[in-house]
Amino acid sequence: MKKIISNMEPFNLFFYKDCFYNSLFSVINKFSGSVWNVLAHEAVFYDYSEDKVLRGKINYYSETPLFAVLADMNISNMTSYSTDFLIDTIRKAIVNETPVIVKVDCYEEDIRKDFYHKEHLDHSLLIYGYDDIEEKFNIIEQSQKNILNYSPVVISYESLKNAADCYVRHYHSQFPEEALLTGFMSGLSDNKGTTDEFSYMNYRLYYLRSLDRMLKQADPLEVIVNELINYLSGYRELENDIDNVIEELNEIVNARTVEKYKVDYFLRNEEMTALADTILSNWLSIRLALLNYKFRGNNIRDKFEKTIRRLRENQMLEQRLNYSVFVLLANHKDLT
Template sequence: MEINKELLIEPFDEIYYRSCFYNPLISSIYYYGGTVFPILAEDIGVYQYIESTSGFQLNERNIGRPVVDILKDMNIHLDSDFFLPESPIESIQKAIQAGTPVFVPIDRYYWKANPEYQKEHARHYFLIIGYDERNFKIIDSRTLDSTSGTSFLNKISFQEVKESVRGWELWDGKDESINITRIMGTVKNGDPIAIHESIECFRNNLCLHYNEIKAGIEDIRKAAHSYANLESLDKINIQNIASDISQLKKLKVIEMFRYKKFFDTKSELPLSLMENTIKSFGLVQGALIKLKVTGKLRTDVVESIHQRMMEIYENELRVLDVIYSYCN
């Protein structure tokens, strides 16, 4: 077996795509001659308001097809059978030797290069693309700001991979939907999947789910009403709500990215509205943190949150109508 081996995979860093799960995965798609366009065509989020005895939440649910099915359409397959727990390093090295990158879930608690090292258990994903005498070469995606970030090349020692993978299995291994997986496909030298096919797919999805998306936007108004009528901080989990807002910001960044790729020649209006929505979500997030820090239900802050949520509601209706007009 070669002592040094590295696959020629470039990090995907056009945007921070949702989470550490996606950016390394999209890097593999480009390696096999694909593009992000088929994922963009299917990655449609719908707002979802949930109310219960413990409070309320505004988050999103995806109505597109599972990523695994989209990958199959690009002739890319995920294989976890290659991995042998009794010889983890050798299993990964053999996969790299065969020209297949390896997608790895870890517990960041055990990764020395990570800020959460031995502080906090947290799930993380990266893509192993090579190795030398002591380390694996990886494509990693980390950012403190959910609206930006890059993927970059990094290293992690063999021992850290062993500990991190084992830590993930012990701490969060009940989620068996994602395991150590090699990403297999056929490297293509020709043109990638034509963008017009993905645009047509997105148009079909938007037409099919238009009423569902619009009903989801109405949920923003429900959330705004709940904010305006807060009687006590005890009735909401501010930490969870702020986390949901962060995810919604990522959703809007993806929608901006998609618009630029699919419809950029149409109009700048949706872009400005999306930018305003991202800014408003950021202000709502900051206001929620202010409530959490002070521990007091300040009327001016609550009114500010309600106002921003209503602005988001109006922006989202306008964006939907404009983009829907392009699809007919």
């Protein structure tokens, strides 16, 4: 027997938080929900983090639990904290038109050549079909970490079970509150959480409620900028930390990419969209300079000097954007 849930498409517009969300966004689109309503409920800001090499990080804050946001869009869920009877549990869910997100460790995911039997990585897979003859699941997966190329592929029952069990052994004790399997169902009634107006109201409400966090993020951003400048100026040894620096810059780039889309979608203000785009472009250039260093590119010193200027510029631009968004939202209650 085999079954595939129709109209399940990869979400490749941007990375958001972690791979669970990129899987979830495919589910939301399948059930005619609104990805924007999820984004509207969450504030993204810079925060302190002494366990990062840049001593700061991107943080996310929401007053509303994710599943409550989904419920507003008439999307319900079921969860499991066990991998016992994993294959049968997933098959039964698929038969009932319920796509499932499963926690796995890429170390045992044989289709992930970048991690298979090389390195452990906690990950999420969206499963939307199965074939008992081939003993394979239909999933949506990316080819490499930090590559936004989610696509439909297949994975064997055995590999999925091994990867899920490996996650339990290496990660579940660290995140016991996170379900190992989450299935999603859509109801039949109309829902308010899919309209532009509803999403905008939530965006405005939660941005203004998060204003204190937004205003305070200038300080941790300055810490991040100063640590980067210390690396770029030679006051800190970059060679040994370059991979961590690039990984942390990836998180910033991903967050600023989402911010650009949010500003464009919710505010519909060309000046603010251009400002958000400039901030993102600067962060992309900053990351590129570090990648050039890692791969022994040319004119590194000149590129680092330009990077320092971009870092200082972004400090001012990000404060300007936060203030501009606040002023607009404080004075405009309706989506225009």
